[in-house]
Amino acid sequence: MQEERVRIRLVLVGTEGEINLGFIARLAANFQVDEFYLVSPQASPSSEEAKRFAANGAYMLERVEIFNSLDEALAGVDIAVCTSAKTGQRSDVLRHAVSVREFAQDIAPRYGSIAAVFGRESVGLTREELSKCHLLVHIPANPDYPVLNLSHAVAIVLYELWIALRFRGQLHEQVDSRSLERVYKLLHDVAEKLVDRERFPAVDAAIKHLLWRSGMTSGEASALYQFAKKLRRLVEECSSSDA
């Protein structure tokens, strides 16, 4: 059986700057875009500047496909979303947007393929271009200055899609309860020896809460286990020298 995953097509309309184009190629590599389409670009994907800013994502510049119309670039996708820093008043329904978080989490996973469309640095997308998308997507930001640079808007949209569609599981192996028990047992013994009998139940509960709420990695638990062993040895040695 084939792996089923939502395909992501990145569509840039009329991109003007080669630095932006290079940065966006790098982002397309960072977040594994499947198709990278340009509609009537002003900037050249084969320019030295674009390649330099693409860094190790320069291979994406070679995979670029160039179209003369947005219609062609949107052919065959299940859902096309336009992005805009401008959202509309009540009556301007063409500019009613969903947030990029809502789009990525709730809407995108329902479709087999997505096109995310970004306009020109200077003037964005025309109303005619906006009307070719199924949805308008907006990145919430400071209302006094919500206009992000193009490549940073692309970064946030691709990142949201990565988290919603591609990212599985944890960054590190999470601790299991048995490893927590081993750390706890040592700290329990230490606390029992050091703390007054009437205060011990509170300290013991605090230690348990701290450990089981921590969301520790197994590496962190292992480091704390070494530390707790030293503590228990110290307490045992000092107690016996007291005796």
Next chain:
Amino acid sequence: MQEERVRIRLVLVGTEGEINLGFIARLAANFQVDEFYLVSPQASPSSEEAKRFAANGAYMLERVEIFNSLDEALAGVDIAVCTSAKTGQRSDVLRHAVSVREFAQDIAPRYGSIAAVFGRESVGLTREELSKCHLLVHIPANPDYPVLNLSHAVAIVLYELWIALRFRGQLHEQVDSRSLERVYKLLHDVAEKLVDRERFPAVDAAIKHLLWRSGMTSGEASALYQFAKKLRRLVEECSSSDA
């Protein structure tokens, strides 16, 4: 009473590029950073290039404070997080990271002030610098090429903090149930006239499901109401001419 909100301090260590510095100033304006600190920068915040790429966020370059050590730049914050594209093996606990989503959603809101620390474009943060942070934060991305450009990493971290700490409510006024009822009543009448009696319950239910599941804005509902009124008039006129 004063507004209570989490203060965000952006700390850049040894930033090398003026384009990045300008872009980051713009992002600091886009996402309302409270304090913008540089530790031993290589790039000059007063350079023409930085100003040009900062666009309407250039005022943030004038608010920059420059320090000689990370310790000074972190003074007084409740939690300092370092960011890194590299995460560690099991035993390298210094490089065990939480995801930026987990940090922003679950951890940041508990504190009164946050410092987000970003390293050099070329080599990131040293282990000594990492050890000065309370947590390491990581942006999940393509494991084959997870290294984002500096300003794009800043964009994603500030965006996540904005969504978790600053963004309140909806982009647009949401529809209320009464407005949905008005649209539904019209479409109900239209369907009743047009659809066979045995199929009507399914069509009527589909219309209700579509409307109440839609998450429409009130502007969208108002546009659909106009459309549904035209539809009902058409159906009434055609029915009477049939009679």
